[in-house]
Amino acid sequence: MYTLNGTFTQETNFYGDNDVFNLVEQYGSPLYVYNENILRTRCREMKNLVSYENFVPHYSIKANTNIHLLKIVREEGLHADVMSPGEIFLALESGYTSDELFFIPNNVTKEDMLYAIERGVTTSVDSLAQLKLYGQLNAGGKVAIRFNTGIGAGHHEKVVTAGKKTKFGVSPDTIDEVKKLLETYNLTLVGINQHIGSLFMDATPYIQSLESILSIAREFDDLEFIDLGGGFGIPYHKQDGENRLDIQALGQKLDEVLHAFAASYGKKVQFQIEPGRYIVCESSAVLGHVTSMKSNGATNYLGCDIGFNIIQRPIMYDSHHDIELYAQTEKSSDLSPYTVVGNICESGDILAKDRLLPTAETGDLIALLDAGAYGYSMASCYNQRFRPAEVLIEANGHTRLIRKRDTFEDLIRNML
Numbered sequence: 001m002y003t004l005n006g007t008f009t010q011e012t013n014f015y016g017d018n019d020v021f022n023l024v025e026q027y028g029s030p031l032y033v034y035n036e037n038i039l040r041t042r043c044r045e046m047k048n049l050v051s052y053e054n055f056v057p058h059y060s061i062k063a064n065t066n067i068h069l070l071k072i073v074r075e076e077g078l079h080a081d082v083m084s085p086g087e088i089f090l091a092l093e094s095g096y097t098s099d100e101l102f103f104i105p106n107n108v109t110k111e112d113m114l115y116a117i118e119r120g121v122t123t124s125v126d127s128l129a130q131l132k133l134y135g136q137l138n139a140g141g142k143v144a145i146r147f148n149t150g151i152g153a154g155h156h157e158k159v160v161t162a163g164k165k166t167k168f169g170v171s172p173d174t175i176d177e178v179k180k181l182l183e184t185y186n187l188t189l190v191g192i193n194q195h196i197g198s199l200f201m202d203a204t205p206y207i208q209s210l211e212s213i214l215s216i217a218r219e220f221d222d223l224e225f226i227d228l229g230g231g232f233g234i235p236y237h238k239q240d241g242e243n244r245l246d247i248q249a250l251g252q253k254l255d256e257v258l259h260a261f262a263a264s265y266g267k268k269v270q271f272q273i274e275p276g277r278y279i280v281c282e283s284s285a286v287l288g289h290v291t292s293m294k295s296n297g298a299t300n301y302l303g304c305d306i307g308f309n310i311i312q313r314p315i316m317y318d319s320h321h322d323i324e325l326y327a328q329t330e331k332s333s334d335l336s337p338y339t340v341v342g343n344i345c346e347s348g349d350i351l352a353k354d355r356l357l358p359t360a361e362t363g364d365l366i367a368l369l370d371a372g373a374y375g376y377s378m379a380s381c382y383n384q385r386f387r388p389a390e391v392l393i394e395a396n397g398h399t400r401l402i403r404k405r406d407t408f409e410d411l412i413r414n415m416l
C-alpha cells in the first residue's frame with residue numbers, strides 16, 4: 001500500500017500493521033477506523049491538564065457514543081457529560097455509574113428530566129422555565145444551572161454557544177429570579193456550568209470567560225462543582241502545518257485561576273471541563289473507495305463512496321478534513337485541484353472543494369482524517385445508505401470490530 005498524500009497516518013502508525021485495503025475488504029466501505037493509542041493520549045492530556053487536585057474532565061459523549069470507546073475513556077479516569085436520555089442510557093451501558101455523569105440538556109421535556117432524576121444523574125438546567133419544571137419534579141433536590149456569560153467562541157456561527165445570539169444558558173441578569181426559584185422549590189444549587197463554543201485554537205476567550213462564570217459562582221454558597229465547558233480545538237489542517245492548541249499554556253493559566261478561586265471561595269470546589277472533540281477527534285479516520293474521476297466544465301471531481309450521510313461536518317459547518325489517498329501501486333504524487341464528492345443524490349454532497357490532491361483512480365482508497373468527533377454520531381442512512389462499521393486498532397495493533405455495518409434489515413427495522 002502506498003500513501004499518496006500526507007504523512008499523518010504513517011507518523012502515528014495509525015493503522016498498525018493493517019493494510020487499509022484489507023480493512024475495507026473485511027469490514028466494508030466506508031469504514032470508521034479508530035486508534036486506541038491516540039484516544040488514550042488525548043484523555044491523559046485532559047486528565048493531567050492542571051495540578052489543582054479536585055479536577056475532573058468530563059468527556060462530552062455526543063462527539064462519539066460508541067460504548068467501546070466510552071469504556072476506554074472511562075478507564076482513563078474521565079467522567080462523562082450527557083445531553084439526552086439516550087446518552088445517559090449509552091453511558092450507563094458502557095459501565096459509567098450515575099455519579100460519574102452530568103446531564104446538560106437543552107429544552108428538554110418532563111420525561112427527559114425524570115429519566116435523569118430517577119437514575120440520580122446530576123442535572124443542569126438552562127432556562128428559568130426549565131429550573132421551575134425541575135423544581136416541580138424534584139423539589140428538595142440538587143440542581144445545576146448553565147449560565148450564559150455573554151462570551152462566545154468557535155469556528156463557525158453554528159457552534160458558538162454563548163453570547164446574546166445563542167439559545168443557550170441562563171442570563172446572569174436573572175440571578176435574583178434564580179435564587180427565588182431555588183428557594184420556592186427548596187433546591188440546592190450544587191453546580192454551575194458554561195460552554196462558550198467549540199473548537200477554539202487560541203485559549204484566550206476560554207480564559208477570559210472564566211472571570212464571568214467565577215463571579216457568578218461567588219453568588220452561591222453551596223457549590224460543589226464549577227464546570228468551565230469544552231470546545232478545546234484540534235488542528236484539522238495538519239497537512240498545512242497547523243499548530244496544536246497549546247494545552248500546557250492553557251493548563252498553567254487555568255491552574256492559577258482555579259487555585260486563586262478556591263482560596264477566595266474558602267473551599268476546594270471541584271472544577272470540571274467538558275471536552276468532546278479533543279478526546280476522540282484525532283483517533284479516527286473514515287476510509288472509503290475512490291469510485292470515479294471526472295471533469296465537468298472546469299472542475300475536476302474525485303467521486304467516492306463517502307457521502308454526507310457518513311460524515312456531515314463538511315456540509316453542515318463547511319469543515320475541513322485533511323485527506324489521504326492510498327494506492328496499491330506506486331504512482332505520481334503531483335497535485336492538482338479536485339472537488340471531492342460523495343454518492344448522495346444532492347449537489348451539496350461535497351467533502352472538499354478544489355483540494356490539491358494527487359490524481360487518484362477508481363479502486364484507490366481515500367481517508368478523511370480527524371473524523372472521530374461528530375462523525376459517526378451524526379451519521380444517518382439518508383438515501384438508504386448503510387451506516388458504516390467501526391473498527392478499533394487496539395494498543396496491541398490488533399483490529400476489533402466495535403460496531404457492525406447496517407444491513408438491509410436495519411432499514412426496515414422500525415417500519416410497521
Ligand SMILES: *Cc1c(COP(=O)(O)O)cnc(C)c1O
Nearest residue numbers: 060195198230231274275276277
Ligand atoms: C458539544 C458540547 C461540548 C463539547 O464540545 P466540543 O467542541 O466537542 O469540545 C461540551 N459542553 C456542551 C454543553 C456541549 O453542548
